[in-house]
Amino acid sequence: MILTTPAERRALLDRSRTVGMVGASANHSRPSYFVFSYLRTKGKLDVSPINPAIAEIDGVHAYPSLAAYREDRGAPPDIVDVFRKPDDAPQVVREAIAVGAKAVWFQYGVINDEAIRLAVEAGLDVVVDRCIKVESARFDGGLALGGMNTGLLTARRRIH
Amino acid sequence: MEERTFGFRTRALHAGTPPDGETGARALPIYLSTSFVFDSTEHAAELFALRTYGNIYTRIGNPTVAAFEEKLASLEGGLGAVATASGLSAQLITILSLAQAGDHLVATVNLYGGTVTQLSVTLKRMGIETTFVPGGDHHALRGVLRENTRAVFTETIGNPNGQVADIVALAEIAHGAGVPLIVDNTFATPYLCRPIEHGADVVVHSATKFIGGHGTVLGGAIVESGKFPWGAGRHPLLSTPSPGYHGLNFSETFGEYAFVQRARAEVLRDVGAAMSPMNAWLMVQGLETLALRMPQHVANARAVAEFLRGREEVSYVWYADLPESPDRALAQRYLPLGAGAVFAFGLRGGREAGRAFIEALELWSHLANVGDAKSLVIHPATTTHQQLSDEELRAGGIGPEMVRLSVGLEDVGDLLWDLERGLGAARKAAAVSA
Numbered sequence: 001m002i003l004t005t006p007a008e009r010r011a012l013l014d015r016s017r018t019v020g021m022v023g024a025s026a027n028h029s030r031p032s033y034f035v036f037s038y039l040r041t042k043g044k045l046d047v048s049p050i051n052p053a054i055a056e057i058d059g060v061h062a063y064p065s066l067a068a069y070r071e072d073r074g075a076p077p078d079i080v081d082v083f084r085k086p087d088d089a090p091q092v093v094r095e096a097i098a099v100g101a102k103a104v105w106f107q108y109g110v111i112n113d114e115a116i117r118l119a120v121e122a123g124l125d126v127v128v129d130r131c132i133k134v135e136s137a138r139f140d141g142g143l144a145l146g147g148m149n150t151g152l153l154t155a156r157r158r159i160h
Numbered sequence: 161m162e163e164r165t166f167g168f169r170t171r172a173l174h175a176g177t178p179p180d181g182e183t184g185a186r187a188l189p190i191y192l193s194t195s196f197v198f199d200s201t202e203h204a205a206e207l208f209a210l211r212t213y214g215n216i217y218t219r220i221g222n223p224t225v226a227a228f229e230e231k232l233a234s235l236e237g238g239l240g241a242v243a244t245a246s247g248l249s250a251q252l253i254t255i256l257s258l259a260q261a262g263d264h265l266v267a268t269v270n271l272y273g274g275t276v277t278q279l280s281v282t283l284k285r286m287g288i289e290t291t292f293v294p295g296g297d298h299h300a301l302r303g304v305l306r307e308n309t310r311a312v313f314t315e316t317i318g319n320p321n322g323q324v325a326d327i328v329a330l331a332e333i334a335h336g337a338g339v340p341l342i343v344d345n346t347f348a349t350p351y352l353c354r355p356i357e358h359g360a361d362v363v364v365h366s367a368t369k370f371i372g373g374h375g376t377v378l379g380g381a382i383v384e385s386g387k388f389p390w391g392a393g394r395h396p397l398l399s400t401p402s403p404g405y406h407g408l409n410f411s412e413t414f415g416e417y418a419f420v421q422r423a424r425a426e427v428l429r430d431v432g433a434a435m436s437p438m439n440a441w442l443m444v445q446g447l448e449t450l451a452l453r454m455p456q457h458v459a460n461a462r463a464v465a466e467f468l469r470g471r472e473e474v475s476y477v478w479y480a481d482l483p484e485s486p487d488r489a490l491a492q493r494y495l496p497l498g499a500g501a502v503f504a505f506g507l508r509g510g511r512e513a514g515r516a517f518i519e520a521l522e523l524w525s526h527l528a529n530v531g532d533a534k535s536l537v538i539h540p541a542t543t544t545h546q547q548l549s550d551e552e553l554r555a556g557g558i559g560p561e562m563v564r565l566s567v568g569l570e571d572v573g574d575l576l577w578d579l580e581r582g583l584g585a586a587r588k589a590a591a592v593s594a
Contacts, residue, residue, distance in 0.1 A: 005163050028209075029401070031413040037211045041202060108415035131415060141181060142213030145221065147229030147424070148240035148417070149175070153166055157179040 002116070002126045006151055009135050012079070012103055012125055017046060019132070020069050020077030020101075022092050023084040024049035026057045032083040033057070035107070035133040042136070048077065066092075070099040081105045081132050082115075089115035097122045105132050168235065168351065169451045176230030177444060190441045191223045210408065210425055220429050224437035228444050232371070232381050235350040235447065236363050239386030240420040242428055243379060243440060247346060247366025248274055249433030250380030251313075252283075254342060254364055256431065257423040258395055259310040261287025266304055266311075268295035268325065270318040270557055273544070275344070279313075295323050298333060305337040310395060311362075312339060316355060316494065317347035319530075320504040320540075320564045321557060322478040324490035331359030338394040346370075346531070347500045351454040358494065361388040362419070369531025370501075373446040373453055377439040382423055386416040398422055404430070453533070453569065458498030460535075460575065461567040467576050468505050473513070473583045473590070475506040475561060501567040502530045509590025511550065511560040514539040518563070520585035523570065523578040535568035535575055 003009050019039060025032045026049075036057055039047040049062035050069060056062050063069040070076050076099040082092050089112035096104050097118070103125040106115070111129055119126045127135075137143040138150045166174070177188050196215035198204035206212040215221055229241035244250040259265060267279055269292045279290040293300040295314060305312075312334040314325045327343060334341040340361035345353060349370045355363050365371060367379035390398040391411035398418050401407040404426045411418040428434060435443075465479035480491035480499035491499045507513040517539070518526055524537040528544060538544065541553055541560040550560045567575070 007163060029407045029409070034209075034211045034413055037206060037209075041206050041212060134415075134417065137213050144176065144230055145213050145215060145223060145226050146240065147221065147226045147233065147242055147420070149230055149233035149238060151234075152178075153171065153174045154178050155174065157181060157184050 001120060002128060006135075006138065008125075009127060009130070010139050012127070013045075013132075013136055013139065016078035016103065018073070018075075018077040019045050019047040019079045019081050020050045020063070020066055021047055021081045021083060022050040022066070023082065023088075024051055024054075024057060024062070025083075026054050031107070035081075035083070035131065036060075038133045039136070042140070044136070044140075045079075047081075050080075066095045066099045066101070076101040079103045079105050079132070081107065082110050083107050084110065086110055086112040086115075090118055093118045093122075093124075096124070103127075105130070107131055171234045172231070172447050172449075172451055175234035176227045176232075188224060188227050188441060188444050190437050192437050193222075194218050210405070210413075210421070218437065219432055219434045220424060222434075222437050222440070224444075225435050225440040228435070228440040228447070229381065231444060231447050232350070232365070232367075233383050235354075235450075236345070236383045237350075237354050237356045237385075238363065238383035239416060241381050241383045242420055242424045243367070243381050243435035243443075244428065245380065245433040245435055246378045247344075247364065247368060247380040248278055249431065250364045250366070250382050251275060251278060251344070253423055253427045253431055253433065254362055254382050255283060255288065255311070257419060257427045258340070258397060259288050260397060262308065263288050264306050264309045265290040265313060266301060266309055267292050267313040268315070268318070268323075268330075269293065270295060270321045270323050271313075271315055272319040272344070272346075275313075275315075295325060298326075298329055301330070301333050302337075305333075305339070309337065309339050311342050313342045313344070315344040315347065316353050317480065317500050317502070319347065319502070320478070320562070322480045322485070322487065322499065322503045324480050324487040324494055324499065326490055327355050327358035327360055327494060331361075334361075335359070338392065340388045347502050348495060349450060349454060351450050352458070352495050352497050352500060356383070356385040356387075361385050366531075367443050367446075368529070370454065370457070371446050371450065371531075372439075372443055373450070373531065373533055374442075375529060375532035375534065377436075377442045379435050379439050379443050380433075382420070384419045384423075388419070390418045402426065454501075455497070456569050457501035457567060460569065460572045461501035461503065461565075462498065463572045464565065464567050464575060464579065465503060465505075467579065471583055473508055473587050475508050477503065477505040479503040502564070503567075504562050504564045506559060506561040507563060507586050507590075509561070509586055509593060511541045512593045513586040513590045514561060514563055515542045516589035517582040517586040518542070520582045521578055522581065523574060524565070524582075530564075530566035532566065533569045535570055536566040537563060539563050
């Protein structure tokens with residue numbers, strides 16, 4: 001199903017440990033590098049690039065495909081994070097389903113109706129047109145330090 | 161936790177100000193620190209490259225200031241906010257985030273004088289040209305939008321004529337031309353009007369006024385809706401690689417956050433007009449009671465406007481809620497809880513009547529500000545605009561007879577008592593000069 005509320009996205013991030021970032025780039029000015037570097041240095045999620053064109057990013061091994069990730073790790077990534085052009089998204093989803101992934105996250109602008117439909121029909125949790133870095137930061141206090149409206153409101157002490 | 165949409169008063173108290181994560185302090189701590197230590201060289205590098213969130217230096221961001229920013233963004237229904245040293249710096253940073261030399265802006269007339277000067281003199285010197293159009297003339301607005309226009313600018317409630325902006329119509333025209341609508345919401349505050357709900361893309365504030373609410377500290381803020389397509393190509397400063405940030409493309413990298421990110425990371429950083437954490441703390445105290453203060457400001461302003469319109473010494477009252485106001489329909493649509501508490505009126509007898517009126521007052525403070533808890537008054541023809549002739553004043557939309565009020569929270573009977581004394585003095589002065 002499509003996760004539309006902050007609470008649903010938070011639950012997904014909380015229960016996930018690994019991320020396969022399809023289309024991660026080692027180019028420091030690319031958005032995917034920003035997100036990769038954020039997740040890697042935060043350390044809460046174990047992030048791996050999925051990109052046949054590169055061997056590694058900042059010392060983290062890159063897998064040529066989701067299938068290669070699964071073979072090496074013995075399980076699919078908890079979240080398949082998609083940094084590809086929208087037309088490529090359905091193929092990424094087919095591969096994600098094939099390796100048994102349970103969640104697929106389409107980054108900003110990666111909007112493809114067929115890809116969303118395939119993922120929803122296969123029972124995956126789906127996040128659309130959101131950034132996994134921004135959503136992680138919404139719940140770990142980072143976004144609030146940037147003056148952003150997190151939409152979170154509590155009188156309880158927030159311990160990240 | 162189940163989803164709940166919290167009300168305005170609840171958000172005014174809680175948004176952006178959860179208990180402090182480090183200490184459990186329930187009130188907002190004042191982080192009076194210029195700088196913040198890095199965990200490691202790698203952490204520092206990540207922060208400076210904007211790849212991770214956190215504090216570096218208070219000119220760019222500070223935890224106390226961020227609490228104010230988030231609270232205001234929540235109240236305006238925006239995605240995020242950037243606090244600044246003043247309202248004028250909020251405008252400057254907004255404009256410099258969107259436009260550069262060779263670019264063009266459109267603004268409605270009857271704006272705050274400081275805004276007009278910033279646009280027509282200072283920004284013009286920097287190569288950014290502004291065309292002014294009458295606020296209600298939508299045909300004229302369409303006619304002056306150009307290929308290099310980067311934004312349309314207006315005020316929710318005009319200063320000092322009280323004209324109410326037709327935000328929906330202005331947003332439609334701006335969006336039709338591919339540009340955002342920027343609305344100065346200082347006089348309305350998010351309690352009386354939330355321009356983003358009507359289609360505005362960026363809201364700016366002089367927080368010095370009703371947000372601070374007590375005439376104590378200066379501050380400004382920029383709030384963005386997160387809905388404008390900054391990456392569509394009309395704003396190269398946001399959609400092409402930035403030399404100020406080693407080739408970063410803000411729109412591609414930050415998506416809906418592109419504008420606030422650039423406004424903070426590049427423009428606030430380089431302009432340097434940051435809000436002090438002390439001021440941010442006072443602004444937060446102000447916002448907590450905004451929803452209690454504004455209804456009283458409005459009730460007192462209505463009573464004062466009603467009182468003045470019935471007086472023979474008074475030639476007009478520019479309060480948009482009055483039945484004779486040409487802006488009443490717009491006020492009812494956009495300001496259903498009241499047309500604010502700042503308005504102007506005219507005294508029969510011109511400049512001398514105005515001088516006598518001001519000098520007879522005991523309770524209304526004669527000064528150049530608005531939005532204090534105390535009632536304020538100014539007569540532009542004998543103060544801020546004294547060097548101008550009557551004709552020059554009228555050309556600027558400010559007659560020699562015009563007095564501007566900012567109605568405070570005193571007992572309204574005391575305010576009317578004092579105005580009565582002022583009107584008596586004005587009547588005598590008018591008789592002498594006639």
